[in-house]
Amino acid sequence: MTLLMLIQIDAQRRPKYNDGPYIGSNDTSARIMWIQEGEKHDTVVSIAENFLFKKKGLPQVDIGDLDFEPDEFRRYENVSKFIAISDIHGQHDLFQVLMKAHNVIDEEENWIYGDGHLVIVGDVFDRGDKVTETLWALFKLEKQAKAVGGKVHLLLGNHEFMILHGDIRYINPKYRFTTGSFGIEYPKLYDQHTVMGRWLRSKNISTVINGIGFVHGGYSQELLNKESSLKVLNNTFKEQVIYSEDLDESNDDLLSMLYFDNGPLWFRGYANPVGFDLEQAKVILDILGLKRIVVGHTSMPRIVPVHNGRVILIDSSIKFGKTGEVLVYEMDSLYRGMINGHKTSLDTNDKDRSPFKYVHDFKDKELTIILDTDIEELIKNKEEEKYQKSKLTAIHDNEFNRSWDVRIRARGNMRKKVCHLPPLKIDFPKKTLNYLGFTNHDKLKIVLPCNSGDEYQQGLYKEYVVYQLYKAIDSFGFNTRLVNFILADKAKKRYNLTGFIIEDDKDYSLRTNAILVKDGIVNDQAFERESYIKMHFFQYMIINNDYAIYNKHNLEIIFPEGAKKPRAIPYDFDYAGIVDQDYAVPPSILPIDNVRQPFFRGKDITTEEIVTTSLFFLEREQEMLSIVNNADYLNKDNKKLISRDLKRFFKLLKNLDRTKKAFIKEKKK
Incomplete structure (x- = not known):
């Protein structure tokens, strides 16, 4: 095989990625790096030339207009309209669909929202493959909005902080290709010598509009006991935390709290239906001088108001690339903005939302459910179908987990008699469902292998594939999806296996609009x-x-x-x-x-x-x-x-x- 042939084969195998531009600049020149169709490019241009970077498949950037003004914390009043979105995570196409649907941008992706405000509540980075596209789009929209009296607020999330501090666990493979091509570490593409790196470091972690606060994770009571001024917290983060390289060794209690789990970028307490309540929400809002607080960070099936609307959870799972929502404020009212441009009341519960549908619709993402319960009791009482307490922990994409107290019981007429591990039914508390927007759906049906071991696991897989075969001939077939399950208890019994969830009657009826016949012959x-x-x-x-x-x-x-x-x-x-x-x-x-x-x-x-x-x-x-x-x-x-x-x-x-x-x-x- 000749060298030419090897080169041709290598070119054919090389991913046809487009990425960039990554721009480093000084007073006179700009270095531009980008990937186009899998090929790397690196050039230096004079800023005086007013050079327009314009390459097929890449964001267009005016090299002569790279200046920006750092954001300063302030409380905005009398804003007539705003739209808030969070946790885009590289899903730029979906972000654009939502922005166009709600008249923030036109078909050419230019600002048409007038004097309105657009709030990005953190986490543009990681997971998806179009992070750079979203960042440059926001860079441009920020300038366009300012020119007509509007405002773009890009608030930092924990994933921005992670990238700027060298944690690249969740970057898309496309960006590993970019760094490999240039022989540079990913965080270096956003260091203080780059336009985008300086711009990101100039951003706030919070803002306030019409008495509504915005922050990626939330403000814990523990943090507010140390410092209760939003301006001080914001500026301390910008001036000390974002630039620090040794936070793990900091002796400053406030800096440590800003950085760790109770900090404003990582705190998940507001989304905990058990550990946080209305009275706690009132106390925090009073301390901060806010009417409401809007947060992202914790993925929900939709935008969900909790604690009588005092806290609004707006991470609507855009990261999965399927669908999403925006929070809309206009005419002194708040709405959920849907992907088709329609708006619905903030407290409206969708009748077709359910734990099953939420999990099923994201079936290309790995899900593990841990059921911590008394396994011996479950097996002993399986023929009685008696509910018992369990802790359910759901882990998405091997990253964060969320836990709830639930009830579980055995089900299945024959399997509970012939199988060591019966099929299960999970019953969610109403309070948990209200948090998730699943008011009318409180059950989840699970099918497990009969026992541990490869033979039983393959038996379940064979049944699962039969469900997929039936869907090929009839859309009325039952929806299912595979889920990793861990059954564990305090006695250290543990089953690691894969089962599947299946629609219950209510889910099935709502999806198909069919009437189920239960009685008669x-x-x-x-x-x-x-x-x-x-x-x-x-x-x-x-x-x-x-x-x-x-x-x-x-x-x-x-x-x-x-x-x-x-x-x-x-x-x-x-x-x-x-x-x-x-x-x-x-x-x-x-x-x-x-x-x-x-x-x-x-x-x-x-x-x-x-x-x-x-x-x-x-x-x-x-x-x-x-x-x-x-x-x-x-x-x-x-x-x-x-x-x-x-x-x-x-x-x-x-x-x-x-x-x-x-x-x-x-x-x-």
């Missing part, structure tokens, strides 16, 4: 025929006979919105042959010896229905095989076994005579 002739046949085809494909129409066993009977006939939606697939759990046995009423024997249970199917439904499934053959092949949680052997069963099913469908023989039963005379 149904028969095969009552169902919408097309979905009825598809459901039976699917059950045959996964070799499952553990369901029954007449008593709704492992079937949810639903009336979709506007439908005249019901549909049957399957769930609980642990007895399916494709899952092949060691405890699974076939129904005694069927002429089969084990759960690996397929048996078609649809009634009165016609040749035309077989042809039509076979074509429907065959069109999805590759999609279903891909679902299995892309299921990284399955081991190689189980992928092979499940794929073999699916291929056997699809092979059958390609032979009409064999399919008719398997599906059409001769009626008894």
Whole structure:
């Protein structure tokens, strides 16, 4: 292989990142560094030339207009309107969508908010891959807003502080590529010799608008016992903490408190439904001379007012890149600003918000749930379905955790009898749900492996992939997502395993707008025929006979919105042959010896229905095989076994005579 070929291969493999510009400047010149299409660039230009940095895929920067005025702490009064947002975390595209939706910027990303104020309540840095884009956008908007009587407040969050002090644990891989390309440490790109580094160090940690305070984390009572002046706290942080290189060794109590967990950038107390209450909120607001306080830092499903609206939590999980909200103030009222530009009352609870939906919608992010409870008691009482106390700790993306006191109990008709570890139901206290905006949803259903060990874990994974397969044929299938679980207790018993959460009836009904039929007996002739046949085809494909129409066993009977006939939606697939759990046995009423024997249970199917439904499934053959092949949680052997069963099913469908023989039963005379 020639050197030229090696160079070409290396170029093809190199990520096509765009990043920058990173600008260092003095009175006469500016050094500009950037990455374009994976290639590094480094040049020096004269500031006198009024050079405009303009490269495809990168922020446009006027090199002749890099000056700025440091922010000074003040209390702003008589502001007619403002918008606040927090924890953007590199999700620049979503930030732009929200800004355009609420008329802060136009399509060219220029300021159109007049004399309004835009407050960024910390944490532009880390996680996402468009941090630089947001910073330069704010740099430009700050100048444009000032020119027309408006104001941009970029408040520092803990992630800004971390970057400026060398903690790069959460930077996106794109920025590791940048630093590797230039042979420079990431914090050096924001040191005091750079435009952006100086600009960031000139920013406040708090501001006050119309009596409403803004700070990334919050002010703890412990901190305010040391110093209660917002101006002093802000200026001390700017002048001493932000520039200090040895805070861990500081003997100054105030500096230490500003820096550590009870400091204004790290404090999470306001989002603790147990450890913080209305009276504490009143005391803190009185000390600070505020009507309300707005904070980010702790991810919520939406903007949530707590303590009778005295504290507003505005980190609406923008960091996940899916959706988000802004806090809107206009006409002396506060609103939640939605991603589509609509506004809703601050205290409105969305009827479709739930713990399940929140976790499910961010399924590409790793989640660990620790249940600290009496495991022996849980197992002993599993058949009684008796609630017991538990501490639930949720850990997102291996970073911060949040804990609540909950109740848990066993559930599941058969599994609680045959499994050492039963499926669980979590019951959240109403107070906790009110904090999260989940007023009408207090339950979370969990499916766990039957026991610890790889065999049981793979058994759960096989059932989980069946849920994904069903979603490929029917959008009315149940939503699920994998979650890491740790069961632990004081006796040092510990189970580390992966389970999945599944929609409960309320979540399912709200998502699908379907009516769930719980009472009465149904028969095969009552169902919408097309979905009825598809459901039976699917059950045959996964070799499952553990369901029954007449008593709704492992079937949810639903009336979709506007439908005249019901549909049957399957769930609980642990007895399916494709899952092949060691405890699974076939129904005694069927002429089969084990759960690996397929048996078609649809009634009165016609040749035309077989042809039509076979074509429907065959069109999805590759999609279903891909679902299995892309299921990284399955081991190689189980992928092979499940794929073999699916291929056997699809092979059958390609032979009409064999399919008719398997599906059409001769009626008894």
